């Protein structure tokens with residue numbers, strides 16, 4: 001049963017329902033794109049106002065000390081840590097995901113210079129592949145990147161020649177999720193370094209990085225963590241790699257004593273070695289405040305609601321939309337899926353444009369994927385049922401069949 005009444009009852013019994021009040025969501029919009037850009041929190045707005053009007057305007061240069069700006073990368077890292085199952089000193093907040101991946105991957109390659117194979121997936125997020133190709137070439141060990149088509153190929157490639165296994169935990173197009181613990185264990189048993197991209201995992205699914213033994217991870221601040229457009233990202237390194245080979249973007253904030261102004265580089269012994277230059281204070285303060293909403297949240301509850309939302313969406317679309325040109329691109333089984341649901345449709349772009357005009361905001365990934373991020377802290381069960389009904393109605397009435405909906409905007 002997927003009636004709206006049923007959804008209303010689920011909302012009334014939802015232990016996370018009150019969290020929606022922490023967000024500043026536009027009225028009348030069903031926002032299912034928090035996997036691409038999380039919404040504004042009231043806390044982030046207040047923190048930015050304070051940072052601008054008081055710390056910057058009044059405190060000026062003194063705020064590096066008095067407002068603790070200089071400690072932001074470590075402080076925000078420590079706040080992300082519990083969400084990914086890491087110790088507070090194992091995470092640093094800095095730069096963006098692409099840059100951080102380059103740093104981490106370069107270290108990983110230097111840790112296994114005698115091994116020639118690096119593995120990632122052909123359908124990984126393109127930036128990960130671009131970065132990996134450059135890192136592999138620049139490391140200069142003669143290694144090369146193998147792009148696999150299916151996760152089934154991983155086991156056959158885990159051997160003594162595998163230097164680095166670099167995977168994105170949750171696929172950005174389909175939401176398909178790897179078994180992080182099992183894959184990490186097998187690759188590490190063969191002596192490989194394991195690097196995870198958690199862009200679609202942090203804040204979306206429970207993670208236990210430290211227990212998994214994973215070597216490194218990177219993740220994104222502006223998706224499920226709601227840090228704001230272009231928010232700083234993060235790096236995790238297992239404690240055994242603190243003090244690992246120097247990452248290539250050595251800069252003064254990664255120095256053991258930045259304010260000694262030493263002409264010779266000496267890396268910090270902790271996660272600060274992954275810093276390069278001055279942190280972007282405004283972005284970091286917004287992310288820090290946005291993380292407040294997680295303080296008393298149980299990731300098990302988040303996961304339970306995420307699974308229920310995704311199942312409800314899939315079931316409602318299946319029931320009402322039978323016979324339409326819509327196929328589920330995400331795994332049907334919750335255990336193999338992150339916190340998003342994707343469908344394929346031959347006119348996905350036009351359909352998404354029509355959906356947005358009808359108040360349902362998801363996004364589209366070329367060539368044919370309609371993507372919906374279901375974020376338990378602010379998405380209600382009624383939103384999911386309403387979105388499914390609007391999607392089905394658009395398709396049945398061919399409301400997407402309008403020339404203007406086929407003209408692409410720059411950002412999809």
Ligand SMILES: *Cc1c(COP(=O)(O)O)cnc(C)c1O
Nearest residue numbers: 096097098125127168172197199
């Ligand atoms: C969103 C995303 C990124 C984004 O990288 P930026 O440097 O922030 O642009 C990278 N990798 C994956 C897998 C992503 O989903």
